[in-house]
Amino acid sequence: MRIFFLSAYIATVIACASNNLPPTGDFAVSYSLIENAEIGGGEIYAPDLMQQAKSFYDLAEAEFTAGNYEESESLRQVSEIIAKTVISISRKKIYEDEIERLRSEINEANSIKRKREAELRENILKLGQIKDRIVISQEIMHSSALDKLEEATQKIKAAEALSAEYLSPQLLNDTNENYKAAEEYLNKGENEKSIERSQKSISIAERAIEESKKKLELTNEIQKRLSSIYGTRVENIKGVIKVTFQGLFAPSSSNILYDAYPSLDAFAGVLSQYPALKTTIQANPDHLENQDKNIGLSVKRVEAVTVYLVSKGISTERLRTGSAVINESPADTIGDRRIEFFVTFDNPENIQQINYTPQGSN
Amino acid sequence: MTVVIIFLLLFTGLSLKVRPDNKNILSQIESLETKLASIKNASPDIPKEELDKAQKWTEDAKNYLPEGSEESTAFKKANYQIEFLSTLLEESRSKKKADELEQLIEKIRIQTEEITDTNAKVIEEIERLEPQ
Numbered sequence: 001m002r003i004f005f006l007s008a009y010i011a012t013v014i015a016c017a018s019n020n021l022p023p024t025g026d027f028a029v030s031y032s033l034i035e036n037a038e039i040g041g042g043e044i045y046a047p048d049l050m051q052q053a054k055s056f057y058d059l060a061e062a063e064f065t066a067g068n069y070e071e072s073e074s075l076r077q078v079s080e081i082i083a084k085t086v087i088s089i090s091r092k093k094i095y096e097d098e099i100e101r102l103r104s105e106i107n108e109a110n111s112i113k114r115k116r117e118a119e120l121r122e123n124i125l126k127l128g129q130i131k132d133r134i135v136i137s138q139e140i141m142h143s144s145a146l147d148k149l150e151e152a153t154q155k156i157k158a159a160e161a162l163s164a165e166y167l168s169p170q171l172l173n174d175t176n177e178n179y180k181a182a183e184e185y186l187n188k189g190e191n192e193k194s195i196e197r198s199q200k201s202i203s204i205a206e207r208a209i210e211e212s213k214k215k216l217e218l219t220n221e222i223q224k225r226l227s228s229i230y231g232t233r234v235e236n237i238k239g240v241i242k243v244t245f246q247g248l249f250a251p252s253s254s255n256i257l258y259d260a261y262p263s264l265d266a267f268a269g270v271l272s273q274y275p276a277l278k279t280t281i282q283a284n285p286d287h288l289e290n291q292d293k294n295i296g297l298s299v300k301r302v303e304a305v306t307v308y309l310v311s312k313g314i315s316t317e318r319l320r321t322g323s324a325v326i327n328e329s330p331a332d333t334i335g336d337r338r339i340e341f342f343v344t345f346d347n348p349e350n351i352q353q354i355n356y357t358p359q360g361s362n
Numbered sequence: 363m364t365v366v367i368i369f370l371l372l373f374t375g376l377s378l379k380v381r382p383d384n385k386n387i388l389s390q391i392e393s394l395e396t397k398l399a400s401i402k403n404a405s406p407d408i409p410k411e412e413l414d415k416a417q418k419w420t421e422d423a424k425n426y427l428p429e430g431s432e433e434s435t436a437f438k439k440a441n442y443q444i445e446f447l448s449t450l451l452e453e454s455r456s457k458k459k460a461d462e463l464e465q466l467i468e469k470i471r472i473q474t475e476e477i478t479d480t481n482a483k484v485i486e487e488i489e490r491l492e493p494q
Contacts, residue, residue, distance in 0.1 A: 071435070078438055081446050082446075088449040091457075092456045095453065095456035096456055098460045099460050102460060102466075112474055113474040116478055117477055119481055120480060123484040123485055130492050
């Protein structure tokens with residue numbers, strides 16, 4: 001068909017130019033459009049129109065061959081319009097197929113979206129519940145922290161209410177420090193840590209109370225035992241047991257009198273029975289004119305008592321020498337030659353902190 | 363006789379002027395004009411030259427109505443051209459619909475991604491607050 005058209009075209013070009021005939025180049029365009037319509041699926045999507053386009057084109061060619069150029073041109077135009085219509089229909093069908101495919105994809109995408117939305121809703125709900133639980137838990141925790149702190153306060157008060165001399169300062173300090181830390185954590189909203197510190201404070205306070213009670217009971221027991229020793233006077237001065245022995249030495253002598261040994265033995269026995277006890281020994285010598293001699297005698301007497309106690313199995317680590325007491329007037333000689341033992345569970349250094357005025361001094 | 367001839371001529375002229383075929387074609391041309399007007403109004407995407415062709419061929423069809431052979435060719439062209447324009451309009455609508463759906467699916471996918479991201483953050487928050 002194309003060969004025919006081309007031959008006809010060449011043959012009629014001259015005639016067209018001279019006789020004002022329709023341009024045969026338009027046939028090529030029309031033919032090309034029909035071909036495109038066919039390639040684009042015209043036979044499938046619009047077979048009737050496709051057939052019409054071809055028929056009109058064939059008629060146009062026939063009219064052209066017959067020399068009816070105007071009729072030929074009209075028919076060619078019709079065939080071209082139909083071919084373009086077929087192309088448009090084919091494109092429309094392609095779009096419709098695309099629409100169908102997209103609708104299917106949209107359904108699938110919507111399904112996935114709904115699934116994700118459902119998951120999100122579920123998780124948001126779960127998160128909300130967790131947050132609610134946390135708030136409730138924090139409120140409970142805060143309340144518990146407050147209760148614990150109150151409990152710690154009561155315990156500390158209870159510990160402090162006990163006789164101060166039996167309460168370990170270290171333990172009291174520890175319990176107070178933990179209490180302060182608990183308060184700080186509570187103010188910062190760190191309830192768990194606050195509870196932990198309050199509990200620690202309570203435990204330490206309880207330990208202090210327990211130890212204090214034990215110490216009191218033990219002190220009473222020891223005091224009772226020491227009071228039963230012949231020739232002693234026992235006093236409790238702020239938790240320190242002061243035991244005064246008199247007549248252990250002859251005047252101006254550092255030799256222990258024979259009669260005094262049973263009392264010293266009994267004293268050594270008490271120390272042996274309670275290994276936690278420590279004692280500071282202090283001598284109160286005769287009233288002498290020479291102060292140096294007085295001090296020297298005092299030191300010798302303390303040494304004599306120390307040596308004797310060591311001979312009875314008391315470790316030197318538990319014995320400490322106290323400062324000599326200087327008598328300044330004849331009146332002070334009353335009670336001279338006494339030996340004083342300051343018995344304590346704590347470090348003997350604590351004796352220095354006792355506001356105690358030895359008997360016979362100013 | 364003359365009167366009879368005049369009457370015959372007048373009758374023949376009137377018969378030719380209001381032939382039922384012409385009436386029918388005129389009505390169809392009017393229908394085409396209405397269609398063309400609605401196509402013009404429906405979409406700005408239709409090429410103007412194609413609209414002009416339809417306009418011209420419709421007017422030609424009207425002008426050539428009394429002449430027989432010309433009328434059928436012009437009418438055919440107008441008819442096919444308007445059908446072509448209708449198809450173009452439908453194609454344009456289908457294309458527009460496909461574009462809209464393409465945008466819609468893209469929008470759904472973006473929303474799904476956003477939902478997935480938000481969900482991941484929520485899950486992360488849940489795991490932070492309540493570790494397994």
